[in-house]
Amino acid sequence: MARCDTCGNHYDKTFTVTRGEERGTFDSFECAAQAMAPDCAHCGCRILGHGVEAEGSIFCCAHCARAVGEHELVDRA
Ligand SMILES: [Zn+2]
Numbered sequence: 001m002a003r004c005d006t007c008g009n010h011y012d013k014t015f016t017v018t019r020g021e022e023r024g025t026f027d028s029f030e031c032a033a034q035a036m037a038p039d040c041a042h043c044g045c046r047i048l049g050h051g052v053e054a055e056g057s058i059f060c061c062a063h064c065a066r067a068v069g070e071h072e073l074v075d076r077a
C-alpha cells in the first residue's frame with residue numbers, strides 16, 4: 001500500500017509521476033494535477049494542457065500571456 005502525496009490516502013492502486021527531478025506518488029489524477037501541474041502566471045488556473053511559455057513564465061493561454069505584456073503569442077483556434 002502506498003500513500004498519496006497530496007491527500008494522504010492509503011491506496012493499493014497508486015501511481016507515480018515524474019517530471020525532471022520532481023517525483024510524486026498519487027491515488028488519482030486529480031491529486032497528481034494538484035501537486036504537479038503548473039499554475040497560470042496571470043489567472044492562476046491549473047494548466048492541464050500544453051499551456052503557453054513566455055519570458056520564463058507559463059500561462060494557460062495566449063490571452064493570459066498577452067495580459068502581462070507578451071504580444072507575440074497567438075492561440076491557434
Ligand atoms: Zn490523493
Ligand SMILES: [Zn+2]
Nearest residue numbers: 040043060064
Ligand atoms: Zn490564465
